[in-house]
Amino acid sequence: MERNADQVTAAIAEARSAADAAGFGDRDARGDDPDIDPADRPKVSYGFELEGLTNAPDVADMEIALEAVPGVRARIVYPKATAWITAPDTVDPDVLVEIIAGFGITAVLTDLSLRRRVLRAMPGEGLAQRTDRRDRRERSPRRGPSWKIRRHIEEEARLLERARRAGFLDSELDRLREPETAHPDDVLFTARELLTPTRLVIALLLSIPVLIMAYFPDWQFDGWQWASLALATPVVTWCAWPFHRALVGGLRRGLTALDGASSVAIIAAVVWSLVMLLLTSAGDLDWRSHPEWFAFRHSRITDGELFLDVACGMTVLLLAGRLLTMRTRGSLLDEVDARRPGPHHPVLVVPKGRGPGSAPADERIPLQEVNVGDDVVVTAGEIIPVDGVVVGGACTVERSMIATSEVDREPVKVNSYVYAGTRNLDGRIKVRVVYTGHRTRLAAIHQWVSDANRKQNQSTLLSTRTASLLIPAALGVAALDFALWVLIAGNFNAAFATALAVLASVAPVAIALSPALAIRHGVESAARNGVLFRDGATIRRTETVDTVVFNRVGTLAETDMTVETVTADRGENPELILRVAGALALESDHPVSRALVRAAREARDAGAGGEEIPHWIDVTHAEVDSEGGFTGLIDLPLAEADGSVHLTQVEARLWRPQNMSELHGRLAAAAVSGGTPLVVRWKGRDRGVITLHDTVKDDAQDAITELDDLGVDTVMLSRDTYPVARRFADRIGIDQVLAGIAPAKKPQSVRALHTRGATVAMVGDVSVTDTLRVADVGILMGTDDQVDRVAQSGHADVDVIVLRPDVSAVPQLIWHARRVCRIIDHNIIFAWTYNGLALAASVAGILHPMAATVLMLGSSLLIEARSNSARNFPR
The missing domain is CATH 2.70.150.10 (Calcium-transporting ATPase, cytoplasmic transduction domain A)
Incomplete structure (x- = not known):
C-alpha cells in the first residue's frame, strides 16, 4: 500500500509539473514568490499572427531573441506567419510584441490568446488581489478590458451566434471567421451598410440650394454664402461620413481607402471655404460669386472663391454612384440563400x-x-x-x-x-x-462559388495594388500642382482649384473593380448555366487554351452502351463468351461493363445457348490490371475427349486491344469492323471479340465545329485501336486521335502535348481524374451523381465542373473565359487612360473640380457596366 501511495504521489507531482509547463498550473497554490526561478513558474501559451514576415532567415534570429527572456520558449512557423510562444505568467505579452517589433514585424495576438489574456489574472496578483480586483470591477462597471479586446470578444460571440442559428458546426464557424480581404496590401472599400438611401436623400435636398446659389448669381442674396455653409455642413459631415470613415480606417490599419481621395477633397473644399469666409471679403454679406470653369480664369485670392458646391456635389454623386452600384450588383450567393x-x-x-389499418397523420x-x-x-x-x-x-x-x-x-x-x-x-x-x-x-x-469568390478576394491582384498606390500618388500630385501654380501664376484660387480637381478626378475604384468585378460576374454567370470555375485564375488559364483533349467515354458519347456483335473464334460458343464477359465485368460501374452485364443477363433470361451454358458463372480473385483489363478465376463446363462435360476452374481475362498486332484472323477483323472491341480469353487463348456501340451525343458535332471556329485544336483519347477511334472521331470532326492509350498512360499523353507547346484543357469524367490533374485546365463531365459528389468535396484535381450533359458547354466556357478576360483587359486600359488624361487636364486647369467629380464617377460606372456584361453567358 505504501508503495502504491508513493507511486500515486509521484504521478500527481508529474502531472502538476506538466500542467505548469503548459500554462494550466495553479498560481495560488504555487504562490507569487519572486525568488522562484522563471523556468519553474507556471507557463502561459500565446499565439501571435505576424504581419510583414517576408524573410525566412529572420525566423531563427527572432526565436533566439525571444528565448533570451528567462523561461520563454518560441517557435515560429514561417509559411503561416504565426508564432507560438510559451512564457512564464509574469511576462507581459507586450514585451514579446516589442521584441518581435524590433525585427520590423508586427505581432498581433490571436483571438483565442486575447480571450485567455482577458480571463486570466494580471501578472503578479495572488488570490486575495484577484478577488479584491473582481469586487472592484463589479462595483465599477465602467472598468474592464480595453475596447480592442472587447471588440474581439463581441465579434467572436456574433460569429458563434450566427453559426448556431444557421445550424452549422465548428467548420462553418472557421469559414465565417476567415476574412474576405485579408491581404495586408489590399485596399479598403467603403462600408456598404453606411451607404443608405437616407443619406442620399438628405444630401440631395440640402445640396440643391447650395448648387443653385453657387452657379446662378441671380439667386444669390445677402448672406447667401453663410446659408450655403449651414446647408453644406450636414452634407459634408454626416452624409459624407462613410467616405471619411473609410479614410480614417485606412490610416489606422495602414491600408489605402479607395474613396480616400474623395474624402480628402471634400474636407479640403470645406476648409478652404471656411478660410475664405473668415479671412477674406467672401465673408461679407453683400459678396457675390461669379464662378469660372477654368483655372486660368480664376481671380486672385483677394476676390475669394468658395468650393462648398464641389464638396456637396461630390458627396451627392458619390453616394448616388455607390448606391446604384450596390443595387445593380446582384449576387448568386444571395439568391441561393x-x-x-x-x-x-x-x-x-x-x-x-404506415399499415393498411393505421394511417398516422x-x-x-x-x-x-x-x-x-x-x-x-x-x-x-x-x-x-x-x-x-x-x-x-x-x-x-x-x-x-x-x-x-x-x-x-x-x-x-x-x-x-x-x-x-x-x-x-x-x-x-x-x-x-x-x-x-x-x-x-x-x-x-x-460552397463552390463562395470559395471561388473568397479566393478571388484574397488574391494579390495587380489592380488592387496599383489602386492602393494611386491615392498617395494623387495626393502628391495635388500638393505639387498647388505649389507650382502658386509659384508660377501666383494665384491661390487657381492653385487650389486645380489641386481639388486632381483629387476629384482620380478613379481608383475603377482600377480596383476592373478585374475583380468582371471575374466575379463571370464565375457566377457560368455557375447559373451549369459551369463551375474554381476561381479567377482558372478563367485566365482557360482563356489561353488552344487544345482541348476529350476522353471519349463520358464526354462525346452517351453513357449508355449496347452490345453490337459477338464474334467467336472457330469452335467457340458466342453465348458462353458473352456470359464470361458479363461475369468478369460485374463489379465495375463503367459504361462498357454495364453494357456487358445487361446483355449477358438478357441472354440468360431469354434462354440463349440452352442448357450447355451455365446460368451463373462465379468469379473469384477478380482483379483489374494496370491496362484496365479484368482478370479472375471462373468455373467453365469443358468437354473431355470421351465426350463427358465437367466444371473446371480456369483463369479468364477480359481486355481491350490497343493495336492490331495483338489479334489475328477473324478476331482481328472483328475488332476493327465495328464499335469498341473487347476480347474474352481463358486458358491462355483468345476465344472471341465483343463490339459495343455507343451513341454520339446530339450536339457533339456542333460543339467540335464551334471549337474549330475559336481556333482550338481538338484531340480524342481512346483505349480503342486506331481504326475504331479514327472512325468515331471522323463522325464528329475531331482533328487528332490518340488511340490505344491505356488508362495509366493517359496522363503521359497529355504531358506529351505540353512538350509541343500546347495549352491543354482535358475534358473527362471521374475515371480520368489523374489526367485532369496534369492538364492546364481539368474539366469534369459525367453523370449527375458523380459530378455532384466531386462538387461537394471541392476536388483539388478539377478546375472546372460541367453540370450539364451536353458537349456544347465546352466551347461555351472557353468563349466565356475569353470574353471575361477581354472585358478585364479593356477595363484596365480604359481606367489607366482615363486617370492619366484626367490628371493632366486637372493640372492644366482645364477641368473644373465638379466636372472632375462627374467624370470620375462616370468612369467608375462605365467600368461597372462593362463588368456587368460578363453576366451574359453564351447559349
Whole structure:
C-alpha cells in the first residue's frame, strides 16, 4: 500500500509539473514568490499572427531573441506567419510584441490568446488581489478590458451566434471567421451598410440650394454664402461620413481607402471655404460669386472663391454612384440563400410504417431533422428542400437558378430525380430523401462559388495594388500642382482649384473593380448555366487554351452502351463468351461493363445457348490490371475427349486491344469492323471479340465545329485501336486521335502535348481524374451523381465542373473565359487612360473640380457596366 501511495504521489507531482509547463498550473497554490526561478513558474501559451514576415532567415534570429527572456520558449512557423510562444505568467505579452517589433514585424495576438489574456489574472496578483480586483470591477462597471479586446470578444460571440442559428458546426464557424480581404496590401472599400438611401436623400435636398446659389448669381442674396455653409455642413459631415470613415480606417490599419481621395477633397473644399469666409471679403454679406470653369480664369485670392458646391456635389454623386452600384450588383450567393430553406424550415414528412389499418397523420419537422430515406411531401408553390427521387405524385418544376438544361419547365413523375431549391409549380409529390443539408447540389454549388469568390478576394491582384498606390500618388500630385501654380501664376484660387480637381478626378475604384468585378460576374454567370470555375485564375488559364483533349467515354458519347456483335473464334460458343464477359465485368460501374452485364443477363433470361451454358458463372480473385483489363478465376463446363462435360476452374481475362498486332484472323477483323472491341480469353487463348456501340451525343458535332471556329485544336483519347477511334472521331470532326492509350498512360499523353507547346484543357469524367490533374485546365463531365459528389468535396484535381450533359458547354466556357478576360483587359486600359488624361487636364486647369467629380464617377460606372456584361453567358 505504501508503495502504491508513493507511486500515486509521484504521478500527481508529474502531472502538476506538466500542467505548469503548459500554462494550466495553479498560481495560488504555487504562490507569487519572486525568488522562484522563471523556468519553474507556471507557463502561459500565446499565439501571435505576424504581419510583414517576408524573410525566412529572420525566423531563427527572432526565436533566439525571444528565448533570451528567462523561461520563454518560441517557435515560429514561417509559411503561416504565426508564432507560438510559451512564457512564464509574469511576462507581459507586450514585451514579446516589442521584441518581435524590433525585427520590423508586427505581432498581433490571436483571438483565442486575447480571450485567455482577458480571463486570466494580471501578472503578479495572488488570490486575495484577484478577488479584491473582481469586487472592484463589479462595483465599477465602467472598468474592464480595453475596447480592442472587447471588440474581439463581441465579434467572436456574433460569429458563434450566427453559426448556431444557421445550424452549422465548428467548420462553418472557421469559414465565417476567415476574412474576405485579408491581404495586408489590399485596399479598403467603403462600408456598404453606411451607404443608405437616407443619406442620399438628405444630401440631395440640402445640396440643391447650395448648387443653385453657387452657379446662378441671380439667386444669390445677402448672406447667401453663410446659408450655403449651414446647408453644406450636414452634407459634408454626416452624409459624407462613410467616405471619411473609410479614410480614417485606412490610416489606422495602414491600408489605402479607395474613396480616400474623395474624402480628402471634400474636407479640403470645406476648409478652404471656411478660410475664405473668415479671412477674406467672401465673408461679407453683400459678396457675390461669379464662378469660372477654368483655372486660368480664376481671380486672385483677394476676390475669394468658395468650393462648398464641389464638396456637396461630390458627396451627392458619390453616394448616388455607390448606391446604384450596390443595387445593380446582384449576387448568386444571395439568391441561393434566399431560395434555400433554412435549417429550421418546417417540412412535411410522411411517417414510416404506415399499415393498411393505421394511417398516422403527416407531421412537420425542422429540415435539419430530416434524414436520408425519409419521405417528404412538397405541395404546389413550395420549394423542394432536399435532393431525392419522386416516389409518388407528379408535378411541373421550374428551371432552377443553376440551369442544367435548355427547358424552363420540366414535368416530373415517379422515379424522376429532383434537386433542392427547385420550385414545385403545380401538383403534389412525395420525395424520398437522398441528400439533405450541406450534401445537396444547391449547397455544393453555393460552397463552390463562395470559395471561388473568397479566393478571388484574397488574391494579390495587380489592380488592387496599383489602386492602393494611386491615392498617395494623387495626393502628391495635388500638393505639387498647388505649389507650382502658386509659384508660377501666383494665384491661390487657381492653385487650389486645380489641386481639388486632381483629387476629384482620380478613379481608383475603377482600377480596383476592373478585374475583380468582371471575374466575379463571370464565375457566377457560368455557375447559373451549369459551369463551375474554381476561381479567377482558372478563367485566365482557360482563356489561353488552344487544345482541348476529350476522353471519349463520358464526354462525346452517351453513357449508355449496347452490345453490337459477338464474334467467336472457330469452335467457340458466342453465348458462353458473352456470359464470361458479363461475369468478369460485374463489379465495375463503367459504361462498357454495364453494357456487358445487361446483355449477358438478357441472354440468360431469354434462354440463349440452352442448357450447355451455365446460368451463373462465379468469379473469384477478380482483379483489374494496370491496362484496365479484368482478370479472375471462373468455373467453365469443358468437354473431355470421351465426350463427358465437367466444371473446371480456369483463369479468364477480359481486355481491350490497343493495336492490331495483338489479334489475328477473324478476331482481328472483328475488332476493327465495328464499335469498341473487347476480347474474352481463358486458358491462355483468345476465344472471341465483343463490339459495343455507343451513341454520339446530339450536339457533339456542333460543339467540335464551334471549337474549330475559336481556333482550338481538338484531340480524342481512346483505349480503342486506331481504326475504331479514327472512325468515331471522323463522325464528329475531331482533328487528332490518340488511340490505344491505356488508362495509366493517359496522363503521359497529355504531358506529351505540353512538350509541343500546347495549352491543354482535358475534358473527362471521374475515371480520368489523374489526367485532369496534369492538364492546364481539368474539366469534369459525367453523370449527375458523380459530378455532384466531386462538387461537394471541392476536388483539388478539377478546375472546372460541367453540370450539364451536353458537349456544347465546352466551347461555351472557353468563349466565356475569353470574353471575361477581354472585358478585364479593356477595363484596365480604359481606367489607366482615363486617370492619366484626367490628371493632366486637372493640372492644366482645364477641368473644373465638379466636372472632375462627374467624370470620375462616370468612369467608375462605365467600368461597372462593362463588368456587368460578363453576366451574359453564351447559349
